[in-house]
Amino acid sequence: MHKKDGLYYPDTLIGTDSHTPMVNAIGVVAWGVGGIEAEAGMLGQPTYLLTPDVVGVHLKRSLRGGVTATDLVLTVTELMRKTNVVNKFVEFFGEGTASLTVPDRATIANMAPDYGATMGFFPVDEATITYFEGTGRTKEEIDALKSYFKAQGMYGTIKKDAIDYSQVVELDLAGVTPSLAGPKRPQDRIEIGKVKAKFTELFSKSAAENGFSKKPEDLKKRVKTRDGMDIGAGDVMIAAITSCTNTSNPGVLLGAGLLAKKAVERGLTVKPHVKTSLAPGSRVVTEYLKRAGLTPYLEKLGFNLAAYGCTTCIGNSGPLKATIEEAIAQNDLVCAAVLSGNRNFEARIHASLRANFLASPPLVVTYALAGTVLKDLMTEPLGKGKNGEDVWIGDIWPSAQEIQDCMKYAMDPKTFQRLYSNLADANPMWTKVPSVPGQVYSWPKSTYIAEPPFFKDFSMQPRPAGTVRSARVLGIFGDSLTTDHISPAGSINPTSPAGIYLQEHDVAVPDFNSFGARRGNHEIMMRGTFGNVRIKNLMLPVKPDGSRVEGGVTFHQPSGEQMPIYDAAMKYISEGVPTVVFGGEEYGTGSSRDWAAKGTLLLGVRAVIVKSFERIHRSNLVGMGVLPFQFKGSDTVASLGITGDETVDIRGVEGEIRPQQDATLVIRRADGSVKEAPLLLRIDTPIEVDYYQHGGILPFVLREILGKAGPSVRAAA
Numbered sequence: 001m002h003k004k005d006g007l008y009y010p011d012t013l014i015g016t017d018s019h020t021p022m023v024n025a026i027g028v029v030a031w032g033v034g035g036i037e038a039e040a041g042m043l044g045q046p047t048y049l050l051t052p053d054v055v056g057v058h059l060k061r062s063l064r065g066g067v068t069a070t071d072l073v074l075t076v077t078e079l080m081r082k083t084n085v086v087n088k089f090v091e092f093f094g095e096g097t098a099s100l101t102v103p104d105r106a107t108i109a110n111m112a113p114d115y116g117a118t119m120g121f122f123p124v125d126e127a128t129i130t131y132f133e134g135t136g137r138t139k140e141e142i143d144a145l146k147s148y149f150k151a152q153g154m155y156g157t158i159k160k161d162a163i164d165y166s167q168v169v170e171l172d173l174a175g176v177t178p179s180l181a182g183p184k185r186p187q188d189r190i191e192i193g194k195v196k197a198k199f200t201e202l203f204s205k206s207a208a209e210n211g212f213s214k215k216p217e218d219l220k221k222r223v224k225t226r227d228g229m230d231i232g233a234g235d236v237m238i239a240a241i242t243s244c245t246n247t248s249n250p251g252v253l254l255g256a257g258l259l260a261k262k263a264v265e266r267g268l269t270v271k272p273h274v275k276t277s278l279a280p281g282s283r284v285v286t287e288y289l290k291r292a293g294l295t296p297y298l299e300k301l302g303f304n305l306a307a308y309g310c311t312t313c314i315g316n317s318g319p320l321k322a323t324i325e326e327a328i329a330q331n332d333l334v335c336a337a338v339l340s341g342n343r344n345f346e347a348r349i350h351a352s353l354r355a356n357f358l359a360s361p362p363l364v365v366t367y368a369l370a371g372t373v374l375k376d377l378m379t380e381p382l383g384k385g386k387n388g389e390d391v392w393i394g395d396i397w398p399s400a401q402e403i404q405d406c407m408k409y410a411m412d413p414k415t416f417q418r419l420y421s422n423l424a425d426a427n428p429m430w431t432k433v434p435s436v437p438g439q440v441y442s443w444p445k446s447t448y449i450a451e452p453p454f455f456k457d458f459s460m461q462p463r464p465a466g467t468v469r470s471a472r473v474l475g476i477f478g479d480s481l482t483t484d485h486i487s488p489a490g491s492i493n494p495t496s497p498a499g500i501y502l503q504e505h506d507v508a509v510p511d512f513n514s515f516g517a518r519r520g521n522h523e524i525m526m527r528g529t530f531g532n533v534r535i536k537n538l539m540l541p542v543k544p545d546g547s548r549v550e551g552g553v554t555f556h557q558p559s560g561e562q563m564p565i566y567d568a569a570m571k572y573i574s575e576g577v578p579t580v581v582f583g584g585e586e587y588g589t590g591s592s593r594d595w596a597a598k599g600t601l602l603l604g605v606r607a608v609i610v611k612s613f614e615r616i617h618r619s620n621l622v623g624m625g626v627l628p629f630q631f632k633g634s635d636t637v638a639s640l641g642i643t644g645d646e647t648v649d650i651r652g653v654e655g656e657i658r659p660q661q662d663a664t665l666v667i668r669r670a671d672g673s674v675k676e677a678p679l680l681l682r683i684d685t686p687i688e689v690d691y692y693q694h695g696g697i698l699p700f701v702l703r704e705i706l707g708k709a710g711p712s713v714r715a716a717a
C-alpha cells in the first residue's frame with residue numbers, strides 16, 4: 001500500500017527480474033519485463049500488455065507433514081506447463097490457499113516465469129497480516145492494508161465459483177509428494193523414489209528424448225581422478241542451497257538446518273567430491289539459522305555461507321576441483337548438481353555438469369550426504385552412522401513440529417527492522433568501489449563496460465525498417481531453447497570467440513569471470529550469443545552414435561564452411577547478407593535476459609521464426625527491432641524440410657505493418673525449388689509496431705525525448 005495526497009493505493013510493480021512476481025504472494029500485482037522494456041519505462045514510456053486470460057488454480061486440502069513448499073512449487077510448475085499458462089495470469093483460490101503461509105505462497109509466486117505465467121497471484125488475507133506483523137511493519141501500516149482491502153471487497157481467500165475465471169485447474173495439496181525436477185528443465189518433476197530409475201532411463205536415451213545418449217554399460221563405470229578420488233556417472237558434484245525462491249522460505253531453510261543437525265549427530269558426512277554452499281538472499285536467514293543453533297551443523301557439512309544473492313542458481317558456483325573437471329571431461333561423465341534453484345537448463349549451473357536437479361534445501365543436504373542420484377533414498381540407507389548402523393532419510397528428516405518450533409527465530413520483527421534499516425551501509429566494500437564522477441559516463445577503457453553500438457549513426461529520422469530478402473539461416477534450434485542457450489551467463493570457455501577476445505585484450509583465463517559479470521561489454525556478449533556449450537544447432541548432421549553436435553557452431557553458406565556462430569554472423573554482416581534463426585516451441589524460455597535479444601540483433605539476425613515464444617523474450621526481440629514470427633497451423637522446421645542451406649524471404653512486412661498480421665515465408669532451396677509457408681507476425685500491439693519501425697525501443701524513446709527538447713539539444717545529439 002502507499003498513500004498519496006490522502007488517498008491509499010494498492011502497490012503494483014514492474015520489475016526487471018523475471019522473478020518479480022514473488023510479491024504476488026502478498027497481493028501485489030506485479031510481473032517481470034525485459035531489461036529493454038524496463039529501460040524505456042525508466043525513461044517515461046508506459047508498459048503495454050494485451051488483456052490476459054486468468055487461470056484460477058483451485059487448491060484443495062493442505063500439504064502433508066514432511067512435504068515442503070519446494071515440492072509443492074515443482075508440482076505447480078509441472079501442472080501449469082501442462083495447462084499452458086504462457087502470457088496468462090494465474091490466481092490461486094480455495095481453502096488450500098488459506099492453509100499456506102506467505103513464504104510458501106512466495107515460493108509458488110516466484111516460480112511464475114518458470115511455469116510460463118505472467119503472475120502467480122494470491123489474495124490478501126489473515127496469513128498476509130501475520131506475515132507483515134512478523135516482519136516489522138507498523139500497526140498503522142497493517143491497519144491501513146487490511147481496511148483498504150476489506151473496503152474494496154478484496155480481503156480473504158476466494159471461494160470456489162466466486163470468480164468466473166477463463167479456466168479452472170484443480171490441485172489437491174494433500175496429494176503432493178517429495179520431489180526433484182530435472183535433469184534439464186524445471187517442469188520435469190520426478191518423485192523422490194523414482195530419481196534413480198529416471199536417471200538410469202535417461203542415461204542412454206537420445207537428446208531429443210531429454211536423455212544423455214550414453215551406452216547403458218557406462219552407467220556403472222567408475223574412474224579415478226589424478227588425486228585418487230573415485231567418481232562416476234550420477235555422482236553429485238554440486239549441492240547448493242541457493243535461489244531467492246527457496247532461501248526466502250524459513251520453513252525449508254530451517255528444515256535443511258534441522259536435517260543437517262540430525263545427520264551430524266548420527267555421524268553422517270558429505271562425500272568428498274561434493275562442492276557445497278549456502279547462499280541466501282537476505283542476512284535475515286543467517287541470523288535466524290544462528291539463533292536457532294543450526295549454523296554449526298550446516299557448516300560441519302560444508303554448507304558455509306558463500307554469499308548473499310544469486311550464486312549457483314545462475315551459474316556462479318565457481319569451478320569444480322581441477323582434477324574432477326579433468327576426469328569428467330576425459331571420460332565424458334554425466335555428473336549431477338542438486339540445488340534449491342528454480343532453473344536447471346543445460347550448462348546454466350556448470351558447464352561440466354549435464355544433469356541438474358532442483359530440490360528443496362533439506363533434499364539438497366540429503367543428496368550431499370548420499371553423494372549420488374543413483375541411490376534410491378526410499379529403498380537404500382543414506383549411509384552408516386557412528387556405530388556402523390544404517391541411517392535412512394526418514395531417520396534425519398525433520399518433522400513439521402520441529403520446524404514449527406524454530407519458526408519463532410525466523411519471524412522476529414526486530415531482526416527485520418535492524419537489518420533493513422541500514423542497507424546502504426551494510427557492505428563497506430561496495431561503497432568503496434571507485435566510480436566515474438560526472439553526469440555523463442566517459443567510457444574509460446574496460447573489458448567489463450563498453451559503450452554499446454545501439455545509437456551508432458543515430459538520426460532523428462528512423463531508417464526504413466527494411467526487408468528480409470535472400471537471408472541466410474544462422475541457426476536451427478529445437479523446442480525449449482532457453483535464454484541461457486541464447487546468451488549464457490556462466491563461465492567463458494578460453495577457446496570460444498569470447499575467450500579468445502579476452503585473451504587478445506590481456507585478460508588471463510583465471511580472470512575471465514563470467515558472461516553475467518561482463519554483460520556491460522557488448523564485445524564479449526555478442527561473442528557469447530548462441531554460444532552455450534550445450535546448444536545444439538540442428539543444421540549440423542547427427543553424429544554416428546545418434547547424438548547431436550553441441551556448442552555454438554554453424555555452417556556459413558554458400559561456402560558450407562563450419563565455424564562458430566559468431567564468426568559466421570560477422571562474415572554475413574561483412575557480406576551484407578541478412579540472417580534468420582529458426583526454433584521450436586517455447587523459444588526464449590527462462591530468464592528475462594535482455595542480452596538474448598541484444599546479442600541476436602548484434603549478430604545481424606533480422607527475424608526469429610519459431611513455433612511459439614516465451615513472453616518476455618518475444619517482447620525483448622521487438623524492443624531491439626528483431627521481427628518475431630510464428631509458424632501457423634502444424635508447420636514446423638521439420639515439416640517444411642528446412643535444413644539451413646536455403647535462402648529465405650519474408651513477404652508482407654515491407655511497408656505498413658499491423659499487429660499480429662500474416663506474412664509469407666519463402667524458402668528457396670539449394671536445388672532451385674521454392675516453398676512458401678504462412679507466418680504470424682508476433683508484434684502484438686500498435687506501440688510495438690512503432691518500436692519496430694524506429695529500430696527498437698531505445699531509438700524510439702530517444703527520438704521522443706529529443707523531439708520534445710529544444711533545437712540546440714537536438715543538434716547536439
Ligand code: SF4
Nearest residue numbers: 243244309310313314
Ligand atoms: S538467479 Fe536465482 S537467486 Fe538470482 S534472481 Fe534468479 S532465481 Fe533468484
